[in-house]
Amino acid sequence: MPAAKPPAVTVDLVVFTIRDRQLHVLLVQRGIPPFEGQWVLPGGFIREEETLEQAAQRELDEETGVRDVYLEQLFTFGDPGRDPRGRVVTVAYYALIASDQTPLVARTDARAAQWSPVANHPPLAFDHEHILSYAVERLRNKLEYTTVGFQLLPRRFTLGELQAVYEAILGRPLDKRNFRRKLALLGILEPVKEHRRERGRPAQLFEFSARKFTKLKDVGIIFPF
Amino acid sequence: MPAAKPPAVTVDLVVFTIRDRQLHVLLVQRGIPPFEGQWVLPGGFIREEETLEQAAQRELDEETGVRDVYLEQLFTFGDPGRDPRGRVVTVAYYALIASDQTPLVARTDARAAQWSPVANHPPLAFDHEHILSYAVERLRNKLEYTTVGFQLLPRRFTLGELQAVYEAILGRPLDKRNFRRKLALLGILEPVKEHRRERGRPAQLFEFSARKFTKLKDVGIIFPF
DNA sequence: CCAAAAGTGTTAGGAGTACACCCATGG
DNA sequence: CCATGGGTGTACTCCTAACACTTTTGG
Numbered sequence: 282m283p284a285a286k287p288p289a290v291t292v293d294l295v296v297f298t299i300r301d302r303q304l305h306v307l308l309v310q311r312g313i314p315p316f317e318g319q320w321v322l323p324g325g326f327i328r329e330e331e332t333l334e335q336a337a338q339r340e341l342d343e344e345t346g347v348r349d350v351y352l353e354q355l356f357t358f359g360d361p362g363r364d365p366r367g368r369v370v371t372v373a374y375y376a377l378i379a380s381d382q383t384p385l386v387a388r389t390d391a392r393a394a395q396w397s398p399v400a401n402h403p404p405l406a407f408d409h410e411h412i413l414s415y416a417v418e419r420l421r422n423k424l425e426y427t428t429v430g431f432q433l434l435p436r437r438f439t440l441g442e443l444q445a446v447y448e449a450i451l452g453r454p455l456d457k458r459n460f461r462r463k464l465a466l467l468g469i470l471e472p473v474k475e476h477r478r479e480r481g482r483p484a485q486l487f488e489f490s491a492r493k494f495t496k497l498k499d500v501g502i503i504f505p506f
Numbered sequence: 507m508p509a510a511k512p513p514a515v516t517v518d519l520v521v522f523t524i525r526d527r528q529l530h531v532l533l534v535q536r537g538i539p540p541f542e543g544q545w546v547l548p549g550g551f552i553r554e555e556e557t558l559e560q561a562a563q564r565e566l567d568e569e570t571g572v573r574d575v576y577l578e579q580l581f582t583f584g585d586p587g588r589d590p591r592g593r594v595v596t597v598a599y600y601a602l603i604a605s606d607q608t609p610l611v612a613r614t615d616a617r618a619a620q621w622s623p624v625a626n627h628p629p630l631a632f633d634h635e636h637i638l639s640y641a642v643e644r645l646r647n648k649l650e651y652t653t654v655g656f657q658l659l660p661r662r663f664t665l666g667e668l669q670a671v672y673e674a675i676l677g678r679p680l681d682k683r684n685f686r687r688k689l690a691l692l693g694i695l696e697p698v699k700e701h702r703r704e705r706g707r708p709a710q711l712f713e714f715s716a717r718k719f720t721k722l723k724d725v726g727i728i729f730p731f
Numbered sequence: 732c733c734a735a736a737a738g739t740g741t742t743a744g745g746a747g748t749a750c751a752c753c754c755a756t757g758g
Numbered sequence: 759c760c761a762t763g764g765g766t767g768t769a770c771t772c773c774t775a776a777c778a779c780t781t782t783t784g785g
Contacts, residue, residue, distance in 0.1 A: 286554060287512045290584070290595050329511060329593060333584040357582040357597050359515070359558040368554060370515050370595070372582050441763070458766070459748065466746090481763035482755040666736070683739070684775065691773095706736030707782040 288359065288368035292336040293324035293409070295355065295375040295416035296345065298383045298396065299433045302445045305396040306413060307344060307385075308403070312392045315365050316406035322413065323394070324371065337374040344394060345385055351377040351432040353423075355416055363408045375416040377432035417450075424450055428469065431489045439477055439484035440464070513584065513593035517561045518549035518634070520580065520600040520641035521570065523608045523621065524658045527670040530621040531638060532569060532610075533628070537617045540590050541631035547638065548619070549596065562599040569619060570610055576602040576657040578648075580641055588633045600641040606660035642675075649675055653694065656714045664702055664709035665689070 296307035308320045323344045327336040334352065342348055352374055359370035385394050397403065399417060404410070423429050430446050444460050464470055471490040476483035521532035533545045548569045552561040559577065567573055577599055584595035610619050622628065624642060629635070648654050655671050669685050689695055696715040701708035 287514050288552070290513050290515060327513070327584070327595075330586055332586065333582065333595070354581060356579060357558065359552070359597070361555055361557065370552075370558070370597075372584070372595075439764085456748070456750085457764090458750085461765080462767095463747090478756070479763090480757075481761080482765075484764055664737085681775070681777085682737090683777085686738080687740095688774095703783070704736090705784075706734080707738075709737060 286368070288370045290327050291324050291369055291371045292327055292333060292340055293322045293358075293371045293373045293412060294337060294340055294344070295322055295373065295413055296341065296378060297375065297399075297416075297420065297433065298378040299380045299446055299449065300383065300396060300398075302442075302449055304399045304417075304449045305383075306399050306402060308395055308397050308405070309344070310393040310395075311406065319406040320397075320403045321406050322373075322409045327372075333372050334374070337372075337376075341376055345378065345383070347378055347382050350379075350382075351429060355412070355419060358408060358412060360408070371412075373412050373416070375420065377420075377429060379435050380433060381435035421450055421452075428489075437473060437475070437486045437488055439486060441484060443487075511593070513595045515552050516549050516594055516596045517552055517558060517565055518547045518583075518596045518598045518637060519562060519565055519569070520547055520598065520638055521566065521603060522600065522624075522641075522645065522658065523603040524605045524671055524674065525608065525621060525623075527667075527674060529624045529642075529674045530608075531624050531627060531641075533620055533622050533630070534569070535618040535620075536631065544631040545622075545628045546631050547598075547634045552597075558597050559599070562597075562601075566601055570603065570608070572603055572607050575604075575607075576654060580637070580644060583633060583637060585633070596637075598637050598641070600645065602645075602654060602657035604660050605658060646675055646677075653714075662698060662700070662711045662713055664711060666709055668712075 294307070298305050298307075307323060309323045311317050311319055311321055323340055325336075325340050327333060328339075331339065333354070337352055337354075338348070341350065341352065353376075355373040355375045357370060357372045359368075361368055363369065363371075383396065385396075399413070402413075405413065420429070424447060430443065430450070433446050434442060440461055443464075444455055444457065447460070448455055469490050470487040473486050473488055475486045477486055478484075519532070523530050523532075532548060534548045536542050536544055536546055548565055550561075550565050552558060553564075556564065558579070562577055562579075563573070566575065566577065578601075580598040580600050582595060582597045584593075586593055588594065588596075608621065610621075624638070627638075630638065645654070649672060655668065655675070658671050659667060665686055668689075669680055669682065672685070673680055694715050695712040698711050698713055700711045702711055703709075
């Protein structure tokens with residue numbers, strides 16, 4: 282039934298995290314031609330028995346050892362010529378990793394992997410530059426009307442850290458008082474009986490309240506800053 | 507390089523239009539097994555030399571004879587088992603057709619094609635029910651922060667018709683005065699020297715002003731009703 | 732003259748934005 | 759004591775939402 286020469290189907294991942302208050306992306310170095318030695322987004326072929334999302338989960342697990350993270354389909358790229366080896370259609374996903382879970386897993390193959398600041402990353406092979414910038418754009422939009430930002434922080438965080446996440450991704454400073462009022466208004470943060478002390482006045486720690494959040498979920502959250 | 511048994515890759519289309527103030531979708535009746543005689547979304551295999559979007563354009567042209575319409579990638583569906591014949595990954599697109607351009611093209615194959623009201627359509631085979639509802643949801647969201655609504659109307663239209671489009675898709679009544687004020691504020695409609703007369707007071711006809719619109723494009727349009 | 736749709740303003744409430752100072756701690 | 763980040767309130771503007779009557783035409 283398939284037409285002649287079906288294309289290969291891969292899944293590519295744009296894995297984001299926050300490191301020292303900057304948005305980082307996971308890159309791997311190719312060990313084989315084409316583009317040997319150049320940096321690319323992690324990815325691989327889909328297997329027969331798995332869904333696209335499971336393929337993305339599996340790749341993510343293989344690269345980082347992290348599970349249960351925010352994962353969302355981004356876009357499907359399939360231009361002929363995007364891969365010199367032949368027709369490859371890639372379904373791109375992006376993932377958000379909490380900043381306390383970013384250790385990379387011991388790698389089984391020869392390729393190196395590293396977190397790179399999005400604002401200053403090595404050139405990428407294939408059309409991965411394009412995929413990355415599309416993912417950043419999506420993340421930026423998503424940030425404005427959902428609560429994905431929390432996915433990038435550990436379970437407990439300060440309001441300063443949260444604001445830094447938003448500022449890093451949106452690329453502009455936010456007003457501290459307005460930011461805090463907005464969050465208070467949303468009522469999805471739960472203060473915990475603990476403070477973080479480092480440089481300056483100790484900061485109240487908060488947790489994201491899944492309970493309160495799910496109530497809002499149906500209503501639809503608008504989250505502009 | 508490809509893994510064993512690469513999946514087939516198809517493009518499926520959710521083609522929307524407005525007919526007598528209701529949202530309609532284009533469906534075709536399968537002429538061959540599986541699901542012979544059942545209704546599905548139009549679609550087909552991608553060709554070697556074309557991009558995904560070109561494949562979608564081509565399918566759309568074949569089905570409706572319409573070109574230069576709003577077309578946007580929706581989502582890629584690839585669960586194993588979504589097609590009984592084997593692994594098929596489908597990249598779904600949705601398209602918006604102006605209501606004065608909805609005649610279907612003379613069909614070259616045996617299948618029937620028809621416009622069905624989304625609110626009352628025949629059951630769909632494969633996972634096309636799922637694809638359709640996802641498309642409706644996307645359209646609804648898109649309507650709230652962009653100007654896609656105009657794509658569903660002929661070049662000249664009345665404010666009543668435009669409001670009816672929004673109401674049909676959003677599924678709720680809108681306040682006439684607020685709706686009109688909002689549009690006046692956006693300033694992207696150009697009144698033309700013509701009125702439409704039918705049942706009741708004649709209505710001013712408007713055109714979408716591409717010139718005024720592109721100015722806004724960079725600024726970013728928010729379009730809530 | 733009646734049915735049908737077009738057209739038109741005001742008000743009250745909520746959200747966004749701009750803005751500056753004091754507080755608690757570690758070094 | 760000083761550097762560092764934490765924490766707080768008010769005023770203005772703008773957008774949204776609610777709401778009802780008159781106008782113009784065809785039949």
